[in-house]
Amino acid sequence: MDSKIETKIINHSSFQKIKTLIKIVSTGLISTAIIWELVNLYGTFHNWQVSKDLNWIFWIDRIALISHGIEALIAAYYTRLQQKNPLQYSIYTFFVGTVGLLELKIGQEGKE
Structure with missing residues (x-):
């Protein structure tokens, strides 16, 4: 798809x-x-277990945290190329996800 259309x-x-x-x-x-x-970490240190029925929630949140972490690393890299503050933008992208990367891409297109 053409970048102008995007x-x-x-x-x-x-x-x-x-x-x-x-x-x-x-x-x-x-x-x-x-x-x-x-x-969950607190519970592990204090020897109490979360119900096995809730394990799927932990898997979902770990996947989300890892994927948002990867997006934050990507945002930090591209933000550094744009001479902006990578820490600030990577934290922002970590919390908002792909939307932050889309905003970064639009900012990069405006610079070209």
């Missing part, structure tokens, strides 16, 4: 509303995943 789709007004909703939901879910993992 940018036009991404900048469409309805996409902006969806993007905002994704940012809010993603930040909440990633924060919940971090808390969930911390509770």
